[in-house]
Amino acid sequence: MKRKHYGVRKRRLRKVDSNKSAEDIVSELKQASSTANPYREPSLKIHGLICAKCAREFEYRDRHLLTVHHKDGNPRNNPADGSNWENLCVYCHEDEHSRGLLGDYLHDEK
Numbered sequence: 001m002k003r004k005h006y007g008v009r010k011r012r013l014r015k016v017d018s019n020k021s022a023e024d025i026v027s028e029l030k031q032a033s034s035t036a037n038p039y040r041e042p043s044l045k046i047h048g049l050i051c052a053k054c055a056r057e058f059e060y061r062d063r064h065l066l067t068v069h070h071k072d073g074n075p076r077n078n079p080a081d082g083s084n085w086e087n088l089c090v091y092c093h094e095d096e097h098s099r100g101l102l103g104d105y106l107h108d109e110k
Contacts, residue, residue, distance in 0.1 A: 043068045043104060044066065048087070052069075068087060069088045
């Protein structure tokens, strides 16, 4: 079974105004990154700071190690109730996505 790959738009880099201070640039980047995944914070609130796969619990200061995984593989499917999301630590998230690649590789080998 082939996996669907949904297109994710890439952001274009823009030139930085050299008259801005470093603090202004950092502030703009933080603001842009906070709106990049509007589902991240709601998912962390709904599902808690715990990995759904390995059950590792995270502190608030370590929440950057948790990622939001879309169960159906479609990053555009973001229901408000969080039913398509699960919080996975970076290690389990990598494992989840590499399983399909390994399976495809082994299936094509035969």
